[in-house]
Amino acid sequence: MNGLLMNEKNVCGTVKERSRLAPQSVEMKYRDAYLTVIFTMGQTKEHARKVYQAMVRSRLLEMKFSSLYKAGQIVGGVYLGKGQEAVSASVGARLEPGKDIFAPLIRDQAGRTAFGEDMLDATRTYLGSAQGPMKARDGNIHRGRPSEGVVAMISHLGSSLSVVGGMLKAREIQGKLAGCVGATCIGDGATSTGSFHEGLNYVAVEKLPVVVVVANNQFAYSTPNSKQYACVDLIDRAQGYGVAGHSVDGTDMLACAETIAKAVDTARAGGGPQMVVAKLLRLGGHGEHDDGSYIPEEIRNSTYGRDCIEVGKQQLLEKGWLSEEELTEWQEAAKMEVQEAVKTAQKEAGPNPYNEDWSALAESRFKEAHT
Amino acid sequence: MSVTYIEAIREAQYKALETDERVFLYGQDIGEFGGAFKATKGLKEKWPDRVMDAPISEDAMIGMAVGAAIEGMRPVVEMQFADFSSVGFNQIVNNAATHYYRTGVPIPITVRMPSGGTPGSGPFHSQSIEAIYSHYPGCIVLTPATVSDAYHMLLEGIALDDPVIYCEHKLLYRWLKSDDFEGDGLPIGKARITRPGKHATVVAYSAMVHEAVRAAEMLQSEGWEIEVVDLRSVKPLDTDTVIASVARTGRLLAVGEAFPWGGVTAEIVSRVVKEAFHLLDAPPMRLNAKDTPIPYHPKLWAAHRPTPESISHALKELLAY
Numbered sequence: 302m303n304g305l306l307m308n309e310k311n312v313c314g315t316v317k318e319r320s321r322l323a324p325q326s327v328e329m330k331y332r333d334a335y336l337t338v339i340f341t342m343g344q345t346k347e348h349a350r351k352v353y354q355a356m357v358r359s360r361l362l363e364m365k366f367s368s369l370y371k372a373g374q375i376v377g378g379v380y381l382g383k384g385q386e387a388v389s390a391s392v393g394a395r396l397e398p399g400k401d402i403f404a405p406l407i408r409d410q411a412g413r414t415a416f417g418e419d420m421l422d423a424t425r426t427y428l429g430s431a432q433g434p435m436k437a438r439d440g441n442i443h444r445g446r447p448s449e450g451v452v453a454m455i456s457h458l459g460s461s462l463s464v465v466g467g468m469l470k471a472r473e474i475q476g477k478l479a480g481c482v483g484a485t486c487i488g489d490g491a492t493s494t495g496s497f498h499e500g501l502n503y504v505a506v507e508k509l510p511v512v513v514v515v516a517n518n519q520f521a522y523s524t525p526n527s528k529q530y531a532c533v534d535l536i537d538r539a540q541g542y543g544v545a546g547h548s549v550d551g552t553d554m555l556a557c558a559e560t561i562a563k564a565v566d567t568a569r570a571g572g573g574p575q576m577v578v579a580k581l582l583r584l585g586g587h588g589e590h591d592d593g594s595y596i597p598e599e600i601r602n603s604t605y606g607r608d609c610i611e612v613g614k615q616q617l618l619e620k621g622w623l624s625e626e627e628l629t630e631w632q633e634a635a636k637m638e639v640q641e642a643v644k645t646a647q648k649e650a651g652p653n654p655y656n657e658d659w660s661a662l663a664e665s666r667f668k669e670a671h672t
Numbered sequence: 673m674s675v676t677y678i679e680a681i682r683e684a685q686y687k688a689l690e691t692d693e694r695v696f697l698y699g700q701d702i703g704e705f706g707g708a709f710k711a712t713k714g715l716k717e718k719w720p721d722r723v724m725d726a727p728i729s730e731d732a733m734i735g736m737a738v739g740a741a742i743e744g745m746r747p748v749v750e751m752q753f754a755d756f757s758s759v760g761f762n763q764i765v766n767n768a769a770t771h772y773y774r775t776g777v778p779i780p781i782t783v784r785m786p787s788g789g790t791p792g793s794g795p796f797h798s799q800s801i802e803a804i805y806s807h808y809p810g811c812i813v814l815t816p817a818t819v820s821d822a823y824h825m826l827l828e829g830i831a832l833d834d835p836v837i838y839c840e841h842k843l844l845y846r847w848l849k850s851d852d853f854e855g856d857g858l859p860i861g862k863a864r865i866t867r868p869g870k871h872a873t874v875v876a877y878s879a880m881v882h883e884a885v886r887a888a889e890m891l892q893s894e895g896w897e898i899e900v901v902d903l904r905s906v907k908p909l910d911t912d913t914v915i916a917s918v919a920r921t922g923r924l925l926a927v928g929e930a931f932p933w934g935g936v937t938a939e940i941v942s943r944v945v946k947e948a949f950h951l952l953d954a955p956p957m958r959l960n961a962k963d964t965p966i967p968y969h970p971k972l973w974a975a976h977r978p979t980p981e982s983i984s985h986a987l988k989e990l991l992a993y
Contacts, residue, residue, distance in 0.1 A: 667861055
């Protein structure tokens with residue numbers, strides 16, 4: 302990313318400079334125009350390649366999880382992000398590991414990968430290795446490294462939003478907020494929860510640098526949009542919360558990379574909370590146990606039924622930003638990486654219930670032997 | 673000079689803010705207004721950046737505190753009434769309370785819960801919900817009954833690395849006074865023998881300690897010496913002190929202001945029966961509030977919860993066995 306006008310280091314490190322270039326008084330439309338100019342002036346290629354490489358790596362990893370699940374090697378659910386990688390990777394790729402905060406949800410392997418997650422974290426968690434970040438106490442996508450900025454999701458949708466807000470608020474109190482962004486991904490179904498409402502209202506009230514990325518994949522498990530919300534488009538809600546809104550076709554990789562980068566950069570520059578609504582289709586069931594047969598054929602055959610990984614490939618090839626040879630190299634390298642990660646996790650011991658510390662408390666002196 | 677229970681809570685927060693820059697207060701109307709019960713009066717003035725007003729969003733308030741705790745802060749969240757914590761319930765039991773076990777990252781948050789009934793407060797401003805938070809793994813649940821405990825246990829709770837549910841009884845706020853905050857130095861996890869006796873043990877906590885002492889005083893004239901144990905914290909639960917008391921008296925009555933199904937009193941009886949059945953001279957008894965929503969009218973309210981009269985009545989039954 303060296304030599305880019307607004308590379309990651311630059312974005313995070315020189316807020317003053319950004320403020321000079323895009324003062325608070327500038328109206329949002331001008332700010333958007335300004336950012337678009339910056340964005341297209343040189344970094345699109347590197348950013349898009351970063352996004353796409355994460356998509357490739359996560360797709361191959363998830364295909365492996367699907368196989369392992371079908372072979373009975375994974376206990377519990379497997380939830381994949383097939384069809385949502387462009388959106389997810391665009392979030393993770395625009396955040397800076399070690400500085401920013403990311404709260405992924407169940408279809409964000411691509412975002413996690415782009416944010417720097419080691420494949421071993423995923424394979425160890427799915428395969429129940431005691432060496433995983435959750436020590437086999439929690440599984441599959443319920444993983445994170447909160448001390449490193451990756452929130453470990455709970456299954457109650459929308460609840461990570463206020464957590465991200467609180468992490469940023471803490472940094473504000475500590476005087477460390479400048480240049481930081483917190484992003485969280487959710488689905489259309491999660492926008493119906495009270496937690497989502499309370500969380501989004503909270504970050505809006507506090508004007509925190511939060512980016513909420515809604516992947517509207519049209520079905521929450523099996524429930525269609527028509528039974529989920531009554532507004533014309535979920536983006537209409539942004540205005541109601543007082544946050545900036547960005548719509549994007551979630552199957553169009555370059556559009557995702559650009560739109561989400563803009564949202565992240567605007568939040569980072571002090572533009573307040575940003576809401577992105579990406580329309581797409583989940584290319585599978587809710588989990589690998591579900592065949593998604595309730596998704597009508599006409600939706601599958603619509604634009605949103607496109608596979609973003611194919612779209613992205615064509616876009617990069619057409620622009621000459623990626624060659625077939627290099628793509629093959631990426632794929633081969635990723636396959637090796639997946640194999641290694643699975644091999645390692647499979648060799649590792651699972652948890653030992655006899656040695657398990659059966660205390661939920663950090664203050665171990667309060668551990669009770671009572672059963 | 674005397675200090676009240678609510679002043680102890682304010683002073684403990686003052687002390688925590690003063691001595692630990694990781695501490696901040698968050699809640700509805702707690703800033704310039706000083707809180708619905710004035711537990712944070714004047715604190716915003718002194719620490720404008722660390723005493724913050726919240727929107728009416730209990731879920732987001734706890735979620736925010738969890739996030740801040742991940743980043744090394746020690747948030748103290750005021751629920752305006754314990755009853756409203758039901759809206760933040762998910763974030764408390766599923767996010768805050770599971771976090772350390774799942775991720776290894778502790779969540780040192782303190783949630784202040786103005787609990788218990790007062791005359792005229794009705795179904796939604798009177799609840800005692802300590803048992804619910806004790807049921808879930810991962811929380812420490814404190815139920816101070818004295819001014820010094822209110823002060824010291826809040827400070828001690830804020831310093832703990834786990835989510836702390838601090839149940840402060842609203843009836844005690846201004847009624848309960850003490851000469852100072854000085855206590856007996858008992859740490860969290862230790863119950864206190866509030867009143868020694870030899871004929872029966874009443875185990876109580878929070879405001880019910882005072883009702884139990886009144887009941888004991890009523891029975892004194894009849895020659896009964898009733899021991900009153902103040903649990904102080906319901907999780908951890910000091911079973912040893914309870915059993916030691918039952919060993920002296922042979923009779924147990926567990927009293928709580930919460931609803932009767934399950935709960936702290938059931939837990940006490942269950943533990944004593946399992947671990948000290950041979951020490952009992954009579955079947956252990958429980959006395960709780962009635963199994964209805966907490967009624968509004970003072971006459972109904974007074975009959976809904978255990979009182980010195982109903983406690984002494986139960987004790988007579990226990991002693992007659």
